[in-house]
Amino acid sequence: MEPGEVKALSKPLLAGFCVMAALVFAGCRSPDTYYWGHYEDVIYGMYAHPDRVPPEVQIQKLEEDVHKAISANKPLPPGFRAHLGYAYSEVGKWDLARQEFEAEKKAFPESAIFMDRLLTNLAKK
Amino acid sequence: MKRLLFILWGMALVCGLTGCVSKPYDYTNFRAHPPRSLLVLTPLNQSTDVRGTYGYLSSVSKPLAEMGYYIYPVAVVDEFMKENGLPTAGEMQQIPLQKIHDVFGADAVLYLTVLDYGSKYQIIASTTTVSAKGKLVDVATGTTLWEGFAVAQESSSSGNLIGDLIVAAVDQAINSSTDQAHNLGAQVNQQMFTTKDHGLLYGPYFPKEKAN
Numbered sequence A: 001m002e003p004g005e006v007k008a009l010s011k012p013l014l015a016g017f018c019v020m021a022a023l024v025f026a027g028c029r030s031p032d033t034y035y036w037g038h039y040e041d042v043i044y045g046m047y048a049h050p051d052r053v054p055p056e057v058q059i060q061k062l063e064e065d066v067h068k069a070i071s072a073n074k075p076l077p078p079g080f081r082a083h084l085g086y087a088y089s090e091v092g093k094w095d096l097a098r099q100e101f102e103a104e105k106k107a108f109p110e111s112a113i114f115m116d117r118l119l120t121n122l123a124k125k
Numbered sequence B: 001m002k003r004l005l006f007i008l009w010g011m012a013l014v015c016g017l018t019g020c021v022s023k024p025y026d027y028t029n030f031r032a033h034p035p036r037s038l039l040v041l042t043p044l045n046q047s048t049d050v051r052g053t054y055g056y057l058s059s060v061s062k063p064l065a066e067m068g069y070y071i072y073p074v075a076v077v078d079e080f081m082k083e084n085g086l087p088t089a090g091e092m093q094q095i096p097l098q099k100i101h102d103v104f105g106a107d108a109v110l111y112l113t114v115l116d117y118g119s120k121y122q123i124i125a126s127t128t129t130v131s132a133k134g135k136l137v138d139v140a141t142g143t144t145l146w147e148g149f150a151v152a153q154e155s156s157s158s159g160n161l162i163g164d165l166i167v168a169a170v171d172q173a174i175n176s177s178t179d180q181a182h183n184l185g186a187q188v189n190q191q192m193f194t195t196k197d198h199g200l201l202y203g204p205y206f207p208k209e210k211a212n
Helices: A003-028 A039-048 A055-072 A080-090 A094-107 A109-123 B028-032 B052-057 B061-066 B074-083 B097-104 B161-178 B180-194
Strands: B004-012 B037-040 B108-121 B126-138 B144-157
Touching: A039 A055, A039 A080, A039 B052, A039 B061, A039 B074, A055 A080, A080 A094, A080 A109, A080 B074, A094 A109, A109 B074, A109 B097, B028 B144, B037 B061, B037 B074, B052 B074, B052 B108, B052 B180, B061 B180, B108 B144, B108 B180, B126 B180, B144 B180
Parallel strands: B037 B108
Antiparallel strands: B004 B144, B108 B126, B126 B144
């Protein structure tokens, strides 16, 4: 077989493998509905390394994710805004905390009772 | 150094004493009381590693939310309860359902228990095991909607004694710094909640185009 024939054969073969691989991956796992960013890493970090992941760091990471989620045109997951709001309240940023609890409520009406409770607690501060 | 990595998957359903692993879960109660919102309480930890509680809890939200449910912010809920006089998972899991309804408005509560979390270092290999069980209860009626169990295990061995001794030592160093069990915990959750016929049914936020 000439070297050229090998080349000619390998291209469609390679393309075939790519298509197959794409199909297999598409079948295995559909893309996430939400933009998760650092949300779960932040939760892990705040308990595993509280000294390295204080509320200030949580806020920084989650704020980055908010922008990235907008760029990716994906919604933020349930609980994300509530966590960000909680982190704001930990550092005394009451207005920002309030905004996030309201945003969680708007995005997920199921959260309303708990968010209202957190908002009531904020109002006392 | 040649290193083989075995990832052993295990999946079983908690279904009484019969141990019927492959039989699909009976979703009669689940379908009768389909929840929209799930309150995940801080897990009980029966493992020997104190990191199990939060190392495991931190990977619960994603698979559940991607199944289509509203998942309350797990860390905020945990902190909220601590601030309200419930410092331990044991106490949190004792809260009456009526109280959960009043405070959170959740449709269902997920009670989790970490059974294994961590690594065992034998001479020739190290094995990391994470296993957990879960029980979903309808807040309004107290009915059990679903129960599940999953285990993930990862072990390393090369078939070469000197090499294995080095692998075990290196693993010990890496595991203690990166908490490898945390990564396995995510696999346990994925397995426990999303496996067809054994995991949860899709919730109201699950995109219709994905279900087909």
